Amino acid sequence: MQFPAMLDRDESILAFNTRVLDWAAREEVPLLERMRYLSIVSSNLDEFFEVRMADLLDAAQNHIHEGDFTERQFLSVSTKAHELVAQQYDILRYSLYPALEANGITIVSHGARTPEQRRWVKNYFETQVRPLLLPVSLDPAHPFPQVANKSLNFIVKLAGRDALGRSNSIAILKVPRALPRLLRLPPHLSGGKDLLVSLPSVIRAHLEELFPNREVEQLSQFRITRHSDLAVDEEDVSNLRMALREGLQQRHYGKAVRVEVSSNCPDELADLLCRQFDLPQQSLYRVHGPVNLVRMGMLVDLVNKQEFLFPPFAPSYPQALRGVDSIFERLKEGDVLAHQPFESFEPVLDMLREAVNDPNVLAIKQTIYRTGSDSELMSLLREAVRRGKEVTAVVELKARFDEEANINWAEKLESVGAQVVYGVVGMKTHAKMLLITRREGKKLKRYGHLATGNYNPRTARLYTDLSYFTADDVLTGDMQRVFVHLASQSEIPRLSRMQMAPYTLQETMLQRIAQAGRAAAAGKGGRIVAKMNALTDEALILALLEAGQKGAQIDLIVRGACMLHAQVPGLSENIRVRSIIGRFLEHSRVFYFGIGEEEHLYLSSADWMNRNMLRRIELAWPVTDPELKTRIIDECLLAYEYDEALSWQMQADGSYARPQSPLEHPRNVQRALMTRYLNAGKDSSKKGRKKPGKT
Template sequence: MNNFAEPIRGRSMKKKSFSDPSLYINRELSWLEFNERVLQEGLSPDVPLLERLKFLAIVSTNLDEFYMIRVASLKQLQKAGKSRRDISGMTPEEQLQAIAERVRRMVKDHDRGVLRAFEELAEHGIQWLRPAQWSEEDRVFLRQYFEREIAPILTPLAMSDLSPPPAIPGLQIHLGVVLRSRKKDNGSEGKIAFVPIPTRHPRFVFLPATQGHRLALLDDVIATFVQNLFRGYQVVYAGPFRVTRDADVSIQDDDASDLLNAVEEAILARRRRAAVRLELAAGTHERLYEFLLNLFQLTDEDVFAVESFISAASLREIVGLPGYTHLRDPEWPPQPPRDLLGWEDLWKAVLDHDVMLFHPYESFEPVVRFLREAANDPDVLAIKQTLYRTSGESPIVEALETAGRKGKEVTVIVEVKARFDEARNVQWARRLEDAGCHVIYGVAGYKTHAKALLVVRREQGRIRRYVHLSTGNYNDQTARIYSDIGLFTADPDITTDVASFFNLLTGYSEAVGWNKLTVEPGELKAKFISLIEREIEAATADYPGLILAKINSLQDKDICAALYRASQAGVKIKLNVRGICCLRPGIPGVSDNIEVRSIVDRFLEHARVFYFSNGGREEVYLASADWMERNLERRVEIIFPVQDPVLQQRLMEILNIYFSDNTKAWELCPDGTYRRVAPGHPRIRAQEYFYQKAVEAAQTSLPRDIRYRPLHREQASSETSER
């Protein structure tokens, strides 16, 4: 069901449109610059060695998704003969060429970084040994290991003779083998076989070691002993490769009679989609190389050869080795939230004041506890929640199941179209239904990206609502590594809005006005643009106005144009954009007053925070939405105000610290490249500062066992007279 009006596009474009492509940075190239910043953390000698491996692994998995979605989409346009230019003026073909050139440089730097990291790891007792470095004892051990643990689960595929050839799944590493028959005298070679590398087996095999760790790569072990699988043939060459397939499968939910089946079919469809990238080992045999290009219908531009090994995501296995504390970041365990210090009763705390949670510096546990208590509280009548991405063994889902089994009215909006989490979300949806919950599979035509939790409770004979809103997902695992902000409130206007929000998603209710929230796709962009334009109107020579925004991505052209207009009007604009930024700062006469920074550190920056000076009547908002066209026009999101003056000041301080970071911050240059912000004194590292503040607050908190309640004048007189 879809009760939303159509999105209003370009509402702000009545004024100068800023349509010149030179004003904008290409979205894909901007994203690659973000991945470059992640790579630089993986190459930095200032980052502990095992933490560098994490960043190198992230670069690899980031590129996987980039090719599966973004590059795949461009290839679809190219194949369809579409030449429409993006806001930066580039055609799909031009973008693909620029991407290939940029990624090739990135892959080389990443490859060298992996090899350099292993050189340093060897100095600390973690050795990765290539086959040429194996001792005779190592070979005996690995041969026995291969025959006992690996060979029984291998399935060689005779690719030259199988017609049609089997579908090769994307992102699974395979060993490509070139064979020569021993029965032929002419010495001809050319038979091709594939051996899938088992995905459930660790990528590294541990060799006997008296101290430290000695590792062999699974690919090398199988390649060394693969001859045992091809009796009657001689192995001429054996080397790994991996294909990436188009995963940009759209799920048509408007006409799908069974959305869960439609989602499952889309997941299966990804397995046979067109190939978009091929990774292989440097020095791959020419016969195998040509066979792979022909099989996957790729060109040389789509091929990336590596000296280290394919899929650096496996580096996480080494990161997980026990010990080596000196090679890791110090532990930063989440602290009790500042706004809950001294409060045992969560309900009373939220009723007393709005509660802000700043993750991961402050614990996500109160959110889980809130839901668990609601599930078991006989006074709780109903629970309503959105779920976009959640963890594997989710305590959130378990609490909702408990509430459903206890007979409470539980409604869950499960977004089964959340990319790459579709299968998990389908599983959760069915479990919740089995527990008696009402499950709604999103909204037709839109993705539900909003993060909202509503609890309806009977207290002293009346109904009261409690709400939790957030910039991040209800995921207890990512809440430890993503930086997000959540808000508990019992504010009647906001809780009424959230109740209306759920009614809008689940029933025939239409949006008839909101007290304080903005949720409709047609109004999200209009809200942000109106706030920006209000800043322009309030700006004076003495008080030029100020906009601070912390977001993940900025791509929407209308928002960019509004910010350009504000800059021309003298409004100072500071943007902290983690990833994509299509706006070009520092253009004379257009964006002189716009500064764009980005922070890449141990936690993923994920919060969306917005500050508007508003002529001295400051306003602060949090949101689930980025300044992306998809968020503002094709998703159900929530923009919500932070009204408590104390919390407003705290958020303003958080924003100022982000813009003061001189340790992990990067600055966007007008040409679209980034440069590190110069170190300064005092040294400021935003994430470290936030954690230290959370620790200090927890250490200096006072118990609130005794609460002082002011007496009314009549009551005070009465009590005095009784003495």
């Protein structure tokens, strides 16, 4: 059986960011939110280059034509990246800047400043900026300085000679990270408008003052992006935490993979930068605006006018937990589900607070992946230790770009006596679980929380995720066995109900997919609906294609990268892929399998990626409670299948298109869920349901 070639993963990631960028171009989106989406895409692109580009660049520089990374791939991905960057700056220049100015929000250039504004800018430069600047003229005694990852810099060509009579013409000026990239002009200089100035324009206006008796002939801003994925051989280090700390010190100076310069940067200076950082021309990005659009996100906070932002939304407290005196007592009646951000993350903290304050709670175990640098949850764990409870924290030190925060939390927890472990050697612990053990009479009773997302109250207001509270003895027993495995690295745990990567999760998903395919082939009906962030695992993709060819009807809700080529006539016409991009980041993982009359529904911490299936500790657990199953299918699968406002549907050529709706107000799944949860008295789990049908 022949299947179509899979879509390129890197190009799929860039295509996802094109869909996000579309929100910056939509006039119906509030103005400051459009600027935020522009900044988000830039942040995503930074991470893409930091993590994904080094291997492709190596292949291009070594003219590799076969294997996982090739020169052709580098050229293709670079072309797509250049196109995306050009779209960003076109939206900024031709859409956002005019719209901002029409609403009294302007970034005032040096040439447009009044004499009074120029005096204010000059005073700011002299008192706040100049003392921190140290231009370096290049000569044998002053080689090209170290340039940190993603830092703002100027390259300058000077005429004349220096104080010693030398004609060294190139100088580098590093701009300190501590300086804000946007400044608000004071009200008496703004005329009732929101007027701002950019730091690069402040420096540019006074650049020649930094080079007395020299003339600035040419100049450009520039920014270097470096490979930043930490690689530590866990089996070859005695202390993983210390090894990662040392690695973090070098992250800012890894291999250069991209150089951004101003659009008018002279070729002479651009070529010099490419030679200095050993980069081909394809890695040079000329931009019509600031070289770092991520920092332009500051504009949202500086202006901060509600009429230019999404309407405020306050999540509701889960109906099943309202008015209860004890979450533990409520869980004895049955499991509880919370759907964030439509429902609050607060019950997770309340459960932990109750455990900390309850003298009958003996032990608390928790996994920590991304919890943030300022976390009440971590403070509660420390307080639990001080109150004499046994606290075990499985801290994932290698959570990308959160390594430093997690190292700091590990040290703080250890300092008060918590047991801190780092999981299984060679694997990231990505599972999300909290387990509380309580003495009740002569018995010990466990209470658990499982989640599709991180223990981070801030992102819980922005990401869609599912929280699952349980006192089920089988599920909490499985959780206990997983924690023992993570702490002791003992034999692979035998779990009763959960599936765990890298041991059984992929195999179980493959079995369910195959069962749906066989049921469809036998005329009994095979149905798969899966919601995830990314689909790149080849084994699962091939299994889906085979099940689809046997007649299984498959709907995949994949927010980001998807390598499965759907809707190809004769090959994958029974598979539909849609991506949902909206106000909230779609993050929940939900897997439904209809196999004849049987239904299986799983929640999971794992995407369908090779790394999640084979190189991480992940969990998936079945939902068996009929009411909760109804609610999850209704809210997380059926509702998403019928969305028209936020959806992008994969076409037969692998591209994505927005669906055409006959309605004046197309169906918007996130808005519908917000409306549902604004009605505090409505409990959607009481509603009847139907099986997910073909869209």
